[in-house]
Amino acid sequence: MVVCGVGVNVLTLVLHEHSRALNIISKFESKKYIHSLTDSDGKNLRFFFPRYELTFLVHDGVLRCKEIAGYLLRPQQQIDKTLLGIEMYLLLKESCGKDEIIIFPKGKVVRTEQVHIELKDDCDAKFLWCQYRFHPRFHYIETRQLVLPAERNTDAPMHHGPQQSRASRMQLVALHVATSTVLPDELLGMTGEERAVTLLRQSWANCPLSDQECLALDNIMSLAHGLNPTVSLLCEDIFMSSKQFSFLYPNNGGHHECTVAESYEGSAYLNNLKNNSLSSRCYLTPREEEQVIGLQSSKPVLPRCLEPNQQLLPSPVSPNEIRSVQRRLDVIQKGLCTSGVPLEHTHSFPLIKKPSSKLDKSKNAFEEIQGDVVESRLKVGKFLLDALNQEAEQKSSHWHDNAQRMLRVAGRVPTAIAVDLATIAIDPIMIATFNPMIKDKSHLLESISIWLQLCVYEDKLARVLSFFKSGLIEDVMAELAIRTVWDTSKHPHWLVFEVENGIQIRQDQYKVAWRMLLLKQSNQIQRGFEACVFLFLLNSLYFNVSGIQKRYRDMMSQKNSS
Numbered sequence: 001m002v003v004c005g006v007g008v009n010v011l012t013l014v015l016h017e018h019s020r021a022l023n024i025i026s027k028f029e030s031k032k033y034i035h036s037l038t039d040s041d042g043k044n045l046r047f048f049f050p051r052y053e054l055t056f057l058v059h060d061g062v063l064r065c066k067e068i069a070g071y072l073l074r075p076q077q078q079i080d081k082t083l084l085g086i087e088m089y090l091l092l093k094e095s096c097g098k099d100e101i102i103i104f105p106k107g108k109v110v111r112t113e114q115v116h117i118e119l120k121d122d123c124d125a126k127f128l129w130c131q132y133r134f135h136p137r138f139h140y141i142e143t144r145q146l147v148l149p150a151e152r153n154t155d156a157p158m159h160h161g162p163q164q165s166r167a168s169r170m171q172l173v174a175l176h177v178a179t180s181t182v183l184p185d186e187l188l189g190m191t192g193e194e195r196a197v198t199l200l201r202q203s204w205a206n207c208p209l210s211d212q213e214c215l216a217l218d219n220i221m222s223l224a225h226g227l228n229p230t231v232s233l234l235c236e237d238i239f240m241s242s243k244q245f246s247f248l249y250p251n252n253g254g255h256h257e258c259t260v261a262e263s264y265e266g267s268a269y270l271n272n273l274k275n276n277s278l279s280s281r282c283y284l285t286p287r288e289e290e291q292v293i294g295l296q297s298s299k300p301v302l303p304r305c306l307e308p309n310q311q312l313l314p315s316p317v318s319p320n321e322i323r324s325v326q327r328r329l330d331v332i333q334k335g336l337c338t339s340g341v342p343l344e345h346t347h348s349f350p351l352i353k354k355p356s357s358k359l360d361k362s363k364n365a366f367e368e369i370q371g372d373v374v375e376s377r378l379k380v381g382k383f384l385l386d387a388l389n390q391e392a393e394q395k396s397s398h399w400h401d402n403a404q405r406m407l408r409v410a411g412r413v414p415t416a417i418a419v420d421l422a423t424i425a426i427d428p429i430m431i432a433t434f435n436p437m438i439k440d441k442s443h444l445l446e447s448i449s450i451w452l453q454l455c456v457y458e459d460k461l462a463r464v465l466s467f468f469k470s471g472l473i474e475d476v477m478a479e480l481a482i483r484t485v486w487d488t489s490k491h492p493h494w495l496v497f498e499v500e501n502g503i504q505i506r507q508d509q510y511k512v513a514w515r516m517l518l519l520k521q522s523n524q525i526q527r528g529f530e531a532c533v534f535l536f537l538l539n540s541l542y543f544n545v546s547g548i549q550k551r552y553r554d555m556m557s558q559k560n561s562s
């Protein structure tokens with residue numbers, strides 16, 4: 001045994017070669033570099049990864065991560081239905097919630113017989129790790145929100161920063177490209193290449209790239225070379241955009257130069273378009289084509305397309321049901337306000353050991369409303385996806401209907417998934433990408449708005465019930481006081497922002513935003529103020545939502561060009 005000092009504690013290095021836990025975590029780090037340590041009385045066991053500065057504490061039969069507070073190692077260590085072929089990761093779940101995250105070593109992604117991350121085999125090497133989360137609603141993997149230093153153990157190393165976040169997203173792109181196949185991932189509803197295209201657009205920057213970001217771009221281009229021309233061209237677009245304002249950053253940016261895409265990547269992209277062998281999710285925008293190819297291509301169109309004639313069935317959920325949900329919440333809130341609950345003491349004490357009948361009834365009422373909201377959200381979601389994907393119940397008599405369905409089976413027309421509903425709410429032109437035969441698009445957009453509002457209420461009720469479970473009645477009242485007072489049809493991007501982040505915009509935030517919008521003097525200035533208002537909402541909520549920022553920027557640029 002070897003005795004080593006760590007802070008004020010004395011830990012003993014022990015041999016633990018046949019531990020089941022060690023066998024699980026050794027897929028992330030080699031066993032020879034994992035230290036099994038116990039304290040002086042030999043009761044508390046921990047596994048320390050010195051090359052990553054990661055520690056897992058064994059407590060009550062589970063492994064808790066010291067560096068990521070509130071998370072423990074998930075018993076089932078296999079990613080379901082995406083990123084198939086790679087095993088160098090660890091899955092963690094929230095100890096008091098449903099949130100799940102995944103950590104990968106930061107390094108070069110290599111594709112051989114299997115996909116792995118290339119690392120040095122040196123005992124004194126130091127590595128970083130990337131932290132991602134599964135989106136609770138849309139289920140895709142995304143870069144996790146940055147953890148502020150005050151929220152972390154001061155002795156633990158900080159592995160994240162503004163540029164680290166973009167570099168981590170780029171490594172996720174490399175993982176998707178390396179594991180992509182011609183078939184869509186069951187979890188994502190799209191191929192790894194299509195997801196990589198979305199993530200690359202979120203990584204767009206107009207400031208110099210760091211060395212890590214340049215290395216990550218090179219890694220992506222080497223994996224996409226000859227296979228994914230859209231991915232290679234988007235990498236070049238990011239590199240070229242990062243150079244446009246480099247004169248404003250004389251002392252910033254890395255010293256590593258990114259590899260420029262080969263000229264035939266553009267030719268391959270144009271050839272794929274001509275042969276209609278490219279999914280519409282992998283189309284470049286006109287701006288991107290001019291930037292990296294130098295011309296705008298002609299996208300495939302439906303031959304002799306007739307007037308759209310598909311009439312949608314009535315939506316299973318009406319706008320009145322949305323208003324009914326808010327009225328039911330108002331009734332409960334009013335009852336709690338008049339129930340005589342000592343709210344001034346709830347910040348220090350739980351509700352009571354035995355909840356009063358009024359509070360118990362309120363909790364049951366919240367659960368009943370939550371069940372109704374979830375049921376309605378599932379109904380309208382199925383209705384929308386069936387309409388966009390031309391399922392049997394929504395099939396039209398259009399002469400091109402069968403041809404469109406065949407293109408979808410072949411992967412040339414994408415299959416709509418839940419996250420596409422949010423995209424369509426911001427950019428209704430995307431409806432034609434999935435089903436150009438729909439006639440009444442306003443009816444579809446109204447149903448999408450209803451679906452988004454139901455998602456907001458579902459997340460709101462989940463927070464309310466969580467506060468109830470913790471005995472935080474004051475937080476319950478604060479959550480009930482928040483309501484949507486703005487017109488969702490006029491600001492769909494705000495509604496999408498709420499759904500993507502699982503939050504609800506407060507009334508005070510809307511008041512400030514509305515005053516900013518009232519300052520408009522012309523149509524052109526109005527567009528600028530809309531962008532400022534949106535950025536105000538982003539900054540006031542401290543959320544990382546680069547994806548929706550990119551979509552909003554592209555939408556504004558299309559309006560300006562028209």
